[in-house]
Structure formats: C-alpha cells, structure tokens
Amino acid sequence: MPHLKRMPLVPPYIASLRPYEAGRGIEEVQREYGLTRVSKLASNENPLGPSPAAVEAMRRSMDKLNLYPNGGLDLRRVLAEKFDLKIENVIAGSGSEGIMSNIIRTFLCDEDEVLTTEAAFIGFQVLAKSRGIAYRTVPYRDWHYDLPALARAINERTKIVYLANPNNPTGTFFSKHEFDDFYRQVPERVLIILDEAYFEYAKDNPRYPDSMHYRYDNVITLRTFSKIYGLAGVRIGYGFAHETLIANLLKVKLPFEPSSVAQAAGIAALSDREFLHRSLELNARGLKFFTAALRELGFEVAPSDANFVMLVLRSEDCAAGLTRELLSQGIIVRPLASFGLPNCIRISTGTDEENQHCVEAMSNLRALVS
Numbered sequence: 001m002p003h004l005k006r007m008p009l010v011p012p013y014i015a016s017l018r019p020y021e022a023g024r025g026i027e028e029v030q031r032e033y034g035l036t037r038v039s040k041l042a043s044n045e046n047p048l049g050p051s052p053a054a055v056e057a058m059r060r061s062m063d064k065l066n067l068y069p070n071g072g073l074d075l076r077r078v079l080a081e082k083f084d085l086k087i088e089n090v091i092a093g094s095g096s097e098g099i100m101s102n103i104i105r106t107f108l109c110d111e112d113e114v115l116t117t118e119a120a121f122i123g124f125q126v127l128a129k130s131r132g133i134a135y136r137t138v139p140y141r142d143w144h145y146d147l148p149a150l151a152r153a154i155n156e157r158t159k160i161v162y163l164a165n166p167n168n169p170t171g172t173f174f175s176k177h178e179f180d181d182f183y184r185q186v187p188e189r190v191l192i193i194l195d196e197a198y199f200e201y202a203k204d205n206p207r208y209p210d211s212m213h214y215r216y217d218n219v220i221t222l223r224t225f226s227k228i229y230g231l232a233g234v235r236i237g238y239g240f241a242h243e244t245l246i247a248n249l250l251k252v253k254l255p256f257e258p259s260s261v262a263q264a265a266g267i268a269a270l271s272d273r274e275f276l277h278r279s280l281e282l283n284a285r286g287l288k289f290f291t292a293a294l295r296e297l298g299f300e301v302a303p304s305d306a307n308f309v310m311l312v313l314r315s316e317d318c319a320a321g322l323t324r325e326l327l328s329q330g331i332i333v334r335p336l337a338s339f340g341l342p343n344c345i346r347i348s349t350g351t352d353e354e355n356q357h358c359v360e361a362m363s364n365l366r367a368l369v370s
C-alpha cells in the first residue's frame with residue numbers, strides 16, 4: 001500500500017540501544033595474550049565456584065529433565081517459609097534480571113517514566129530503555145544514590161523508581177534512615193524496585209536496611225543466587241512483594257521459568273551455610289585488602305559493601321589504559337564506560353591469590369594514573 005507511511009522495522013529506541021556487553025572470558029584472554037594465569041575480576045562472581053550443595057542438587061535433578069518445571073513453586077514455598085511470608089508474596093525467575101524484565105513488561109505503559117540514578121546497573125538500563133519509555137536519572141552524590149534528589153524528581157508520570165542497594169557499579173549503600181526519609185516522599189502509586197543482588201555482603205552492617213524488616217505495598221525486593229551462592233551460570237533469582245504485584249507478575253512470567261535444575265540449585269544453596277560463611281569471609285578480606293592497598297597506591301576507591309570496588313581515575317584514557325594493561329597481565333576488570341562512567345573501572349574480589357596478583361600488577365601501573 002504505497003500511500004501508507006513506511007514504519008521502521010526496528011523502533012528508534014531499540015535501534016539506538018547499546019546491547020549489554022558481558023565481561024571478557026578467561027579462555028579468550030588466555031588465547032589472545034598467550035597467558036596461562038588469568039584472574040577474572042570483572043563480573044562480581046563468586047571466586048570459590050558454585051555452592052557444592054547446589055551442584056549436588058542439580059545432579060540429582062537431572063533424572064527428571066524430561067518433565068516440565070513447576071514455575072518455581074517449590075523454591076517459592078521454601079523462601080516463604082524461610083522469610084515468614086505467604087507464598088503469594090514470593091516470585092522466582094531466571095535471575096533477578098529475569099524478574100526485572102517481567103516488571104518492566106507488566107507495569108509500564110507508553111506514557112510512564114522510569115527514574116533512577118545516573119550510571120545505574122547496566123542490566124536495568126538496557127531493559128528499561130528497551131521498553132521505549134522515558135528514562136530519567138539524577139546524578140550521584142559522593143558515589144551514593146542521591147535519594148532526596150530522586151524524591152524531588154518524581155513527577156505525575158513516574159511509575160518506577162529503581163534503587164540497587166548496595167549499588168552496582170559504585171558498591172555504596174544507603175542506610176535505613178535515608179531510605180525511610182525517601183520512602184515518606186514517594187506516592188503510593190509509584191513502584192520502588194529495591195534490587196538487593198548484593199544483600200548478603202551488606203546485611204551485617206548495622207546501617208544497612210534489610211528490606212525484609214519492613215514490607216511496603218509498593219516495594220518489590222529482588223535478590224539473586226548469582227553472587228554469594230555462586231550460581232550466576234544457572235540463572236536463578238527471586239523477589240518479594242505485595243500479593244497483587246506478584247499475581248500480576250505471574251501472569252506475564254514465562255510459565256516454565258525458572259528451570260527445574262535452577263530451582264533445585266536455589267533450594268539447596270539456601271541451606272549451604274558453610275559455603276555462605278566461607279564466601280562472606282573471603283569477600284570481607286578481599287574488600288579490606290583492595291580498599292587499603294589501592295588507596296595506599298594513590299587510587300581513589302569508592303567505599304564498598306558489595307563484592308567489588310570501584311576506582312575513579314583521572315580520565316577516560318587512564319581508565320582504558322589501566323584496563324588494557326591489566327588485561328595484558330592476565331587480570332580482567334570491568335571498564336565502566338557502558339554504564340556511563342568512562343573514567344571508572346570496577347574490580348571484583350577474587351581469591352586471596354587473585355587479589356594479590358591484581359594489586360601487584362596495579363603497583364607497577366601507578367605512573368598511568370598519578
């Protein structure tokens with residue numbers, strides 16, 4: 001029909017989107033640089049590997065792979081019991097990003113706006129922008145979410161406010177007191193996503209607001225097995241919210257997500273206390289070591305309560321140069337240009353040896369940044 005105006009096949013907001021770039025893989029870097037020893041400190045993964053209890057449970061679940069999964073029902077039941085909630089308040093999905101994607105598909109209409117911090121977690125940025133709605137941000141204040149500024153920025157079109165606590169990529173968190181002040185200013189019609197992917201690392205800090213201690217009707221908490229439980233490759237996460245929110249998310253969720261293997265892994269990991277303990281100890285040591293040693297070398301390091309630190313460099317060139325130099329010495333870190341922080345890099349905590357390897361390499365690269 002030649003009289004009709006031709007619509008582009010790809011909507012402009014998709015065409016202009018930069019796809020999520022995963023960190024570089026160990027084998028790829030070994031091949032490219034001819035190295036045997038490579039430390040991957042780029043994706044906030046657990047350096048101890050997966051929870052052994054989860055691996056065993058996945059093995060056992062293999063016998064039933066001919067059967068369709070039950071949509072996360074077993075994991076929801078276990079989580080409800082553990083956190084003293086009703087099953088109707090719990091959802092399980094393919095990683096917390098899987099649930100985030102469902103939130104975006106379930107609640108956003110074309111005229112709605114999403115509000116968050118500048119340089120928010122890249123996974124959320126990509127998902128929200130792919131919906132073609134207005135995406136608004138406010139700047140960080142000292143590398144923390146500026147909650148008062150976010151509260152002021154809410155308007156009648158704001159539907160979702162996204163907060164990651166602790167935050168990726170800065171590693172900082174906001175306190176219970178700060179969140180309470182913020183929450184009082186948020187209209188009930190606005191949905192707050194509280195992304196607690198790094199909750200386990202921060203929960204023992206007395207200022208950290210564990211969102212399970214207060215449940216609001218317009219707050220959805222997201223958590224994951226990808227970090228402390230070492231199951232990033234399995235894709236399993238969960239969320240807590242008011243039953244009406246969960247009921248609507250369940251309508252949109254892929255019916256057979258999460259997989260039965262992922263669900264079995266999640267259930268087993270929850271009770272693997274020994275692994276959890278070892279992982280927390282290693283991370284606490286790594287954070288302390290990186291923060292002190294890198295500051296000693298003269299780097300600006302944001303205070304972190306997660307499993308990584310963020311370094312602020314003088315310029316984009318310094319950040320790119322440091323990333324390249326470290327890579328050539330077998331250390332993969334995360335440059336943050338794609339997040340929107342071109343002069344910053346993020347380094348995940350690794351094993352004690354990997355952390356040492358990284359600091360040794362950095363000590364030879366001081367000239368690059370001072």
Ligand SMILES: Cc1ncc(COP(=O)(O)O)c(C=O)c1O
Nearest residue numbers: 095096097164168197224226237
């Ligand atoms: C803040 C934040 N949320 C969510 C995720 C993704 O978690 P999942 O693997 O459960 O999708 C990450 C992973 O890096 C993250 O940093």
